[in-house]
Amino acid sequence: MNRFAIRTIASACTALLFFVASGSVTMAQETFPSEKLEIVSASGVTHVFTVELANTDAQRQQGLMYRKSMAEDRGMLFYFTMDRDVMMWMKNTFIPLDMLFISKAGKITHIHPNAVPHSEDIISSNGPVRYVLELNGGAAKKLAISVGDTVKSEHVNKR
Template sequence: MHARILPLLTIALLSGAPLQADEAEVRDCAPDRIMIVGSDGMERASYKVSLADTPETREKGLMFVEELPREEGMLFLFDTVGEVGFWMKNTLIPLDMLFITPEGRVATLYEGAIPHDETTIWSGHPVSAVLEVNAGEVARAGIRPGDWALSPRLGTGCMPAAGG
């Protein structure tokens, strides 16, 4: 874990405050990265993400994608906080979903969403973002509800840029 993140995370966890990166740290962040960090401060996983931040990109999501590299995912950003539902219509690959609160906490997880399944998968909590990754990633990385999602796109901290 990068030395600049651990003190920030430790202070935020001890104070109970949401993670907020300072301006200098945000400038060093890679905007296309997200890191999942456990409540113990240890990095669980890091992904390069494509953004779904407009109605059109959120609607399309990962539809028709035939392969997703293990270290990549899609980050859905919503304009308002609320309970959200996803389905797998026209999605060709199985996925895990991380439902993320405005404070950057993983609220709920859904593992192994089935390709083409039109059953709605609900967040179960008000969220502002969802991270989709390959099925099996949640178990492989040991991701759990309560973990932190760090990304400048979420305003919750960040993954340092390469060499930063």
């Protein structure tokens, strides 16, 4: 093989590596505003969380993907502009999550506990909802959060 062929192959390999490397970097990470959120149980016990808000399509698509951990008092609230059946999954999500499906009025209508990391199984809201709150897996059981409990936050109560 002559020098020209070797340089051409080396240049092509370098260009390919640059293309592959830059392609993985171009996916912008979304930023999320946050707010305080309360869950009030039927017995009157209140649990307070700081939640990130996933309001846009891009934010909802990214969600908690690629995160290695989340503090116990944190979560993510997904807002959908109208009541609808919601389908979630755990693709590229590293931590187990409890998914709390919430009506426009702020009532928890369904809880899917301990969603399995990386699973592409569909998790259904089991009916129309306006919000989905993701907490660390096991939080709902640990805190005795139940269907019928009320979710309060500036975001939930203003819509």
